[in-house]
Amino acid sequence: MSLRTRLTRRLAMTAAVVALAGATAITPAVADDEWGSGGDSEFSSGNSSFEGDDGFEEFGGQGAYRDPRRYRGVVTVDRLILRSAPTRGSRPIRAVHRGDVVSIFCKTPGQSIQGNPLWYLLTDGTWAWGAARFIDNIGPAPRWC
Numbered sequence: 520m521s522l523r524t525r526l527t528r529r530l531a532m533t534a535a536v537v538a539l540a541g542a543t544a545i546t547p548a549v550a551d552d553e554w555g556s557g558g559d560s561e562f563s564s565g566n567s568s569f570e571g572d573d574g575f576e577e578f579g580g581q582g583a584y585r586d587p588r589r590y591r592g593v594v595t596v597d598r599l600i601l602r603s604a605p606t607r608g609s610r611p612i613r614a615v616h617r618g619d620v621v622s623i624f625c626k627t628p629g630q631s632i633q634g635n636p637l638w639y640l641l642t643d644g645t646w647a648w649g650a651a652r653f654i655d656n657i658g659p660a661p662r663w664c
Contacts, residue, residue: 592654601647605629605638612647625664
């Protein structure tokens with residue numbers, strides 16, 4: 520990969536993070552902690568898990584956790600709604616389920632969920648926020664956004 524391509528990708532990633540951080544300041548993201556869940560929801564159909572290839576092996580080796588793309592977590596609630604910002608009132612993006620392994624880009628303070636104010640920016644296919652209350656770290660805690 521050429522230097523120009525790498526720089527272009529890095530610039531695009533930085534722009535996306537800055538845009539998401541700006542959106543977070545205006546409207547934070549939310550998680551579903553089972554309030555009023557009756558089983559069926561707009562997220563219950565389809566496969567939103569990351570079964571099979573979780574991509575963790577590709578990052579192996581010493582120093583694997585230095586790159587923010589390598590932070591991982593496992594979902595600990597039956598259904599976690601990922602949001603557009605780190606508050607319960609923000610737009611739902613998608614859902615993940617208990618046992619799913621997710622890629623965490625960074626963490627930020629947001630709306631407190633059951634006493635935990637941290638939210639993780641997840642990067643599995645879409646950029647979405649999930650309440651850290653419902654995601655257990657695999658390895659070290661993610662860096663701050």
